[in-house]
Amino acid sequence: MAKARATIFFCKECGHESAKWMGQCPGCRAWNTFVEAPSQKAGISGVRAGSAGRGGSTAAGRFLAAGELRPRLLSEIETSGEVRISTGMEELDRVLGGGLVGGSLVLVGGDPGIGKSTLLLQVCRNLSGDGHRILYISGEESLSQIRLRADRLGEFSGDLFFLCETSLDLISDVIVREKPEAVVIDSIQTMYREDAGSAPGSVGQVRESTQTLLRLAKENNITIFIVGHVTKEGTMAGPRMLEHMVDTVLYFEGERNVPYRILRGVKNRFGSTNEIGVFEMRGNGLSEVANPSEYMLSGKPEGASGSVTACSMEGTRPVLLEIQALVCRTNFGMPRRTAAGTDYNRVNLLLAVLEKRAGMHFSDCDVYVNIAGGIRVNEPSLDLGIVMALASSHRDVPVDDQMMVFGEVGLSGEVRAVNMAEKRVQEAAKLGFTTCILPDVCLSRIPAPPQGIRLIGVKNVREAMDLIGR
Numbered sequence: 409m410a411k412a413r414a415t416i417f418f419c420k421e422c423g424h425e426s427a428k429w430m431g432q433c434p435g436c437r438a439w440n441t442f443v444e445a446p447s448q449k450a451g452i453s454g455v456r457a458g459s460a461g462r463g464g465s466t467a468a469g470r471f472l473a474a475g476e477l478r479p480r481l482l483s484e485i486e487t488s489g490e491v492r493i494s495t496g497m498e499e500l501d502r503v504l505g506g507g508l509v510g511g512s513l514v515l516v517g518g519d520p521g522i523g524k525s526t527l528l529l530q531v532c533r534n535l536s537g538d539g540h541r542i543l544y545i546s547g548e549e550s551l552s553q554i555r556l557r558a559d560r561l562g563e564f565s566g567d568l569f570f571l572c573e574t575s576l577d578l579i580s581d582v583i584v585r586e587k588p589e590a591v592v593i594d595s596i597q598t599m600y601r602e603d604a605g606s607a608p609g610s611v612g613q614v615r616e617s618t619q620t621l622l623r624l625a626k627e628n629n630i631t632i633f634i635v636g637h638v639t640k641e642g643t644m645a646g647p648r649m650l651e652h653m654v655d656t657v658l659y660f661e662g663e664r665n666v667p668y669r670i671l672r673g674v675k676n677r678f679g680s681t682n683e684i685g686v687f688e689m690r691g692n693g694l695s696e697v698a699n700p701s702e703y704m705l706s707g708k709p710e711g712a713s714g715s716v717t718a719c720s721m722e723g724t725r726p727v728l729l730e731i732q733a734l735v736c737r738t739n740f741g742m743p744r745r746t747a748a749g750t751d752y753n754r755v756n757l758l759l760a761v762l763e764k765r766a767g768m769h770f771s772d773c774d775v776y777v778n779i780a781g782g783i784r785v786n787e788p789s790l791d792l793g794i795v796m797a798l799a800s801s802h803r804d805v806p807v808d809d810q811m812m813v814f815g816e817v818g819l820s821g822e823v824r825a826v827n828m829a830e831k832r833v834q835e836a837a838k839l840g841f842t843t844c845i846l847p848d849v850c851l852s853r854i855p856a857p858p859q860g861i862r863l864i865g866v867k868n869v870r871e872a873m874d875l876i877g878r
């Protein structure tokens with residue numbers, strides 16, 4: 409059969425395939441994300457044509473193949489006792505579900521410059537220090553650049569090898585020959601396969617390259633980390649379209665000018681995706697933040713109006729954080745409203761609730777809301793904290809520094825239940841808070857509150873307002 413190279417279109421966001429170009433992707437509903445790529449099926453259809461030839465027709469061929477294959481019963485399947493290898497970083501191990509699994513493909517995505525290479529170099533350092541054989545392949549930096557970064561991170565030991573290469577055909581040979589236990593590919597957007605035709609970083613290349621790595625990982629039982637840059641615009645294919653091919657997807661998030669970084673699991677075939685790892689970027693690499701609450705609250709002003717401690721859940725982990733609100737008189741024109749680190753529309757909604765249900769007037773006031781520490785939280789449990797911070801600043805009366813607040817606020821001004829109330833209270837007690845204001849309905853879920861903390865249940869925002877300045 410002639411190897412006609414058909415073209416096919418892919419969505420560069422979600423990988424949706426189509427025979428023709430489309431303005432909007434039916435998969436992820438994004439606009440203008442379709443790009444042209446040579447069909448990956450050219451090779452596969454060749455194989456299919458062969459088997460169809462044997463069977464006479466495609467349908468018969470499929471039947472014949474099905475006759476050769478034997479489906480198994482669940483009880484016939486043997487499980488290999490899963491061995492986990494620690495990466496030497498507790499925060500990362502937790503996100504991975506308890507350490508690395510042999511033969512797995514892990515995608516680490518994130519904005520350029522966020523610290524992906526640094527994180528993985530530190531992982532390699534820990535693994536080689538523990539006696540594992542590791543190969544770090546960079547298509548972005550020269551060996552001397554890697555050396556410069558490594559020098560910042562400290563001592564290296566053991567079998568950690570470096571290679572600067574972008575041809576996956578050559579890389580495959582090296583991996584098969586050197587037999588490392590773990591490999592880092594930094595980054596997938598620089599890798600290419602000769603036979604794929606298009607330029608490195610294009611949708612077709614990225615898919616083909618990942619396919620090659622997937623096969624290498626499974627056949628040789630090697631854990632492979634793939635670095636993928638997230639690109640908002642441009643021709644490079646984003647890591648999102650690889651998500652379905654790999655076993656684990658981790659995103660490294662944070663603002664570039666704030667040292668706080670969150671590693672979030674969004675897909676994990678070997679564990680839960682509810683976990684996050686917290687790191688801080690320092691002069692000598694990433695350091696783990698074992699107690700994010702303490703970190704987020706460091707620097708909180710004492711006795712300042714408009715500052716309230718609230719609690720968000722990052723996976724199954726409670727993180728205390730500081731909500732700041734500043735309400736001041738508008739000097740001229742339209743009142744300004746800004747929300748940094750949280751949802752702007754939610755803040756407007758809460759302002760409207762305060763106007764209508766608690767009789768506070770903001771129409772001639774500028775309102776600024778900020779979550780300190782440069783993190784983003786869009787959790788309804790922050791509502792009550794935002795409302796109290798707004799009211800505290802509006803009245804210019806500080807709230808008790810030893811008080812933590814959580815609860816969702818509804819349009820009638822009612823304070824509604826939130827999940828994991830007990831965990832949040834425990835975290836507040838652990839950090840020495842003496843009072844916790846929470847939805848009244850949550851009180852019954854905490855039969856035995858921790859020592860030293862007083863729980864005050866509120867039913868609506870009016871009741872919460874009465875607690876300010878007491």
Ligand code: TYD
Pocket residue numbers: 518519520521522523524525526527557560561689690691692693694
């Ligand atoms: P990098 O790991 O190169 O990011 P990525 O691979 O995601 O593109 O991280 C780059 C940034 O991290 C760079 O701005 C410098 C900073 N950095 C530190 O602050 N401390 C360090 O020890 C290292 C190695 C980097």
Ligand code: MG
Pocket residue numbers: 521524525526548594
């Ligand atoms: Mg990098």
